[in-house]
Amino acid sequence: MTGLVVSDLVVDRAGRRVLDGVSVRVRPGEVVGLVGPNGAGKTTLLRACNGSLAPTAGAVRVDGDRVTGLSARETARRVATVPQEPSLGFDFPVREAVAIGRTAHVPRFGRRGPDDRAAVDRALDRAAVTDLADRPVTELSGGERARVSLARALAQDAPVLLLDEPTANLDVGHQVRTLSLVRSLAGDGGRAVVAAVHDLDLAARFCDRLVLLADRTVRAAGAPADVLTPDALADAFGVRTRVGVDEATGCPRVTALPAAAETTAATGRVHVVGGGGRAARHLRALADAGHDVSVGPVSAVDPDARVASGLALDRVVVPPHADVADDDADRIRTLAAAADVVVVPDVPVSAGIRETLDAFANGATPLVVVDGQPLAERNHAGAAGRRTWARLVDAGRAVPPAGVTEAVRTALRERPGQSDTD
Amino acid sequence: MYGRTGAWVAGLAALLVGVATASAATGPVAVPPARVAEVVLSTLPWFVTDAPAAHRTIVLQVRLPRVALGAVVGFALAAAGTVMQGFFRNPMADPSIVGVSSGAAVGAVAVIVTGATLPFGLGLPAAAFAGALLAAFAVYLIASEGGRTPVATLLLAGVAVQTLLGAVVSFALVNAGEGIREAVFWLMGHLHDSTWGKVRLVTLVAVPCVLLLLPFARDLNALLLGEADAQAVGVEVERTRRLLLATASVATAAAVAVAGVIGFVGLVVPHVMRLLVGPDHRILLPTSAVAGAAFLVAADTVARVGASELPVGIVTAAVGAPFFLYLLRTREVRTA
Numbered sequence: 001m002t003g004l005v006v007s008d009l010v011v012d013r014a015g016r017r018v019l020d021g022v023s024v025r026v027r028p029g030e031v032v033g034l035v036g037p038n039g040a041g042k043t044t045l046l047r048a049c050n051g052s053l054a055p056t057a058g059a060v061r062v063d064g065d066r067v068t069g070l071s072a073r074e075t076a077r078r079v080a081t082v083p084q085e086p087s088l089g090f091d092f093p094v095r096e097a098v099a100i101g102r103t104a105h106v107p108r109f110g111r112r113g114p115d116d117r118a119a120v121d122r123a124l125d126r127a128a129v130t131d132l133a134d135r136p137v138t139e140l141s142g143g144e145r146a147r148v149s150l151a152r153a154l155a156q157d158a159p160v161l162l163l164d165e166p167t168a169n170l171d172v173g174h175q176v177r178t179l180s181l182v183r184s185l186a187g188d189g190g191r192a193v194v195a196a197v198h199d200l201d202l203a204a205r206f207c208d209r210l211v212l213l214a215d216r217t218v219r220a221a222g223a224p225a226d227v228l229t230p231d232a233l234a235d236a237f238g239v240r241t242r243v244g245v246d247e248a249t250g251c252p253r254v255t256a257l258p259a260a261a262e263t264t265a266a267t268g269r270v271h272v273v274g275g276g277g278r279a280a281r282h283l284r285a286l287a288d289a290g291h292d293v294s295v296g297p298v299s300a301v302d303p304d305a306r307v308a309s310g311l312a313l314d315r316v317v318v319p320p321h322a323d324v325a326d327d328d329a330d331r332i333r334t335l336a337a338a339a340d341v342v343v344v345p346d347v348p349v350s351a352g353i354r355e356t357l358d359a360f361a362n363g364a365t366p367l368v369v370v371d372g373q374p375l376a377e378r379n380h381a382g383a384a385g386r387r388t389w390a391r392l393v394d395a396g397r398a399v400p401p402a403g404v405t406e407a408v409r410t411a412l413r414e415r416p417g418q419s420d421t422d
Numbered sequence: 423m424y425g426r427t428g429a430w431v432a433g434l435a436a437l438l439v440g441v442a443t444a445s446a447a448t449g450p451v452a453v454p455p456a457r458v459a460e461v462v463l464s465t466l467p468w469f470v471t472d473a474p475a476a477h478r479t480i481v482l483q484v485r486l487p488r489v490a491l492g493a494v495v496g497f498a499l500a501a502a503g504t505v506m507q508g509f510f511r512n513p514m515a516d517p518s519i520v521g522v523s524s525g526a527a528v529g530a531v532a533v534i535v536t537g538a539t540l541p542f543g544l545g546l547p548a549a550a551f552a553g554a555l556l557a558a559f560a561v562y563l564i565a566s567e568g569g570r571t572p573v574a575t576l577l578l579a580g581v582a583v584q585t586l587l588g589a590v591v592s593f594a595l596v597n598a599g600e601g602i603r604e605a606v607f608w609l610m611g612h613l614h615d616s617t618w619g620k621v622r623l624v625t626l627v628a629v630p631c632v633l634l635l636l637p638f639a640r641d642l643n644a645l646l647l648g649e650a651d652a653q654a655v656g657v658e659v660e661r662t663r664r665l666l667l668a669t670a671s672v673a674t675a676a677a678v679a680v681a682g683v684i685g686f687v688g689l690v691v692p693h694v695m696r697l698l699v700g701p702d703h704r705i706l707l708p709t710s711a712v713a714g715a716a717f718l719v720a721a722d723t724v725a726r727v728g729a730s731e732l733p734v735g736i737v738t739a740a741v742g743a744p745f746f747l748y749l750l751r752t753r754e755v756r757t758a
Contacts, residue, residue, distance in 0.1 A: 052650050106640065
């Protein structure tokens with residue numbers, strides 16, 4: 001079995017169990033992301049993998065051999081590590097700092113040979129630090145230091161690469177560049193890569209598989225979309241999350257929600273009308289409060305549509321500047337009917353949306369109407385628009401924008417069969 | 423890299439020869455430097471000289487043993503200091519950081535104060551050497567736990583043991599009586615009763631130790647990265663550290679045993695060389711050793727030219743400390 005195999009690993013440190021029965025398998029060419037809360041044992045697992053920490057029980061095997069049975073030298077030829085806070089030490093020139101990665105390849109009484117120099121050159125090139133080769137490491141920026149540290153690990157020419165928070169302290173540009181490089185090291189470099197990554201979105205985007213570590217053990221493992229579920233994340237991180245799909249990358253996107261006291265209060269299904277970007281704040285607030293939120297109609301080009309997509313809400317998206325088509329109108333009616341409350345924000349009132357709003361005004365579902373931007377400034381339907389809005393205000397509860405969440409909660413409490421105690 | 427190391431070592435070696443010659447020429451009886459060279463060369467069987475016998479005696483029996491002892495002691499202290507600074511990743515580390523000097527001081531002062539004579543004709547140096555190694559070993563044992571020796575614990579254990587042994591020495595001095603002058607002189611570091619016998623003794627122990635340290639220069643570079651990183655690039659951290667600590671301590675103990683506590687050589691010389699040649703131990707370690715030899719010979723020459731001879735430790739501190747402060751303020755003394 002090539003690659004890295006961790007089986008039933010148990011690690012105790014200072015009399016405390018840090019890892020308990022962890023099993024992970026990483027094949028060559030694969031990037032596995034370690035995710036999990038602080039103190040879950042990600043760094044400990046990496047340290048057990050590179051032999052700097054002896055396991056209490058279980059084993060780490062690299063290419064079939066137990067790491068504990070290998071010398072530090074032999075281990076370093078098989079496993080390279082990029083530490084969380086790379087110490088590059090004194091003011092070595094970059095080339096020399098990278099060449100330290102060749103330690104395990106140079107005989108004690110020998111010198112570095114052409115192979116070593118070639119490996120260092122390759123590593124410098126791969127990590128895009130060739131230009132910095134003669135600069136002292138003490139003069140580098142954080143992003144440059146991270147790349148030099150990566151180059152040092154690459155110079156080790158090891159088939160297994162471990163990275164501990166490679167993107168910590170990097171700006172977005174460097175985060176993405178670093179992880180793309182790591183990806184390609186696995187892809188065409190054929191390395192088995194394990195990276196502890198704090199940022200769940202980045203982990204989902206750049207890793208083939210994720211291993212969710214929490215409470216000393218593996219809570220979930222598999223494809224990012226299978227691991228990053230609200231249930232698993234709530235279990236691991238103790239926080240409510242909403243998992244959407246990132247529009248730009250198509251990868252899962254995790255949004256942590258405040259551990260709001262509202263969750264103990266009544267929650268229910270809430271349907272919100274979108275438009276003019278006026279619904280966005282309410283969508284977020286209602287979703288955060290734990291309600292099951294749907295939205296529609298919302299124009300495809302409206303900011304509200306992006307928020308809805310980011311929050312992975314049920315939504316009825318309509319073409320911009322057009323009347324709501326019949327089947328869309330049906331879906332909206334169905335959602336509204338199924339909802340416990342309908343919220344109408346201070347959206348622009350156009351001829352196209354008027355019919356939908358009239359239906360809400362006449363519907364049976366309790367209404368919350370947002371009294372924000374004056375109607376005159378957003379009414380594009382003339383007198384008919386004014387009539388529609390008057391009917392909505394008449395049928396529902398009109399509240400200022402900040403009062404929507406509270407109004408929804410009140411409306412839910414007033415549902416038939418609900419008592420104040422739930 | 424290797425060419426650069428060779429050039430630096432050769433240059434410093436030439437400096438050492440120059441300083442040694444000047445030192446052997448200097449004293450109450452002036453001997454011209456050329457004559458010194460002539461006398462030294464005359465020890466070779468085929469070289470014939472007409473140098474006066476008095477000059478031969480002064481140079482070969484009085485001054486050169488002292489120069490040689492200074493050179494070997496400086497060589498050992500500077501090399502050990504370089505290793506300790508790299509090992510501890512601490513710019514204030516010196517060769518005695520694990521209690522070597524304090525242990526030697528207890529051994530030496532005990533012999534001086536009690537007037538005891540040791541068996542087998544071993545005298546004060548043997549007692550100092552034994553005390554030094556005992557102290558270092560004790561510090562190591564105290565700091566070790568479960569096969570691991572954390573550097574921070576080692577450092578603190580060293581400080582504590584040094585303090586304790588310092589108290590023992592002070593107590594002995596208070597009750598020293600007659601021996602106090604000799605004891606104080608020893609404690610300040612001295613090269614005044616040098617003999618070829620002492621030179622042989624310290625050379626046999628210290629020089630092999632320093633030579634043994636040289637192949638570990640690469641590991642010292644890696645250790646600068648910290649324990650975990652060094653392990654990750656393939657350094658057997660615990661084993662390497664044990665070996666470095668033991669070897670550097672033995673070299674230091676040998677130097678202290680014959681020359682007393684000479685401060686600052688092992689602290690300042692590595693710093694100066696680091697500024698000149700950079701932090702890479704493959705060049706830093708050999709150049710520091712040779713520079714240490716030249717520095718101590720020069721300092722000792724200054725110590726003995728005055729009206730009354732000073733302990734060389736006073737000179738090394740008096741010259742080294744201001745120079746170090748100058749470097750500290752004008753050029754960044756970089757540390758781990």
